[in-house]
Amino acid sequence: MRVLKAEDMHCEKCVERITKSMTAAGLDFKVSLADKTVTIDGCDNCVAKAKEILDDLGFDAEEVTE
Secondary structure, eight states: OEEEEETTOOSHHHHHHHHHHHHHTTOOEEEETTTTEEEEOSOHHHHHHHHHHHHHTTOOEEEOOO
């Protein structure tokens, strides 16, 4: 699992927009408004696609490294 931080995520409407787009792309993901994160379960291509989707939606997403 890889975690993308989306600091610009502020409300349930943001979560709804992200969820709709990620679902349409067929990604396995989880959105957390409390943590302002999107967790992706998949390969590097899946993470790249998720970053692209978030960028298209206006969210500046950075991968969280542990």
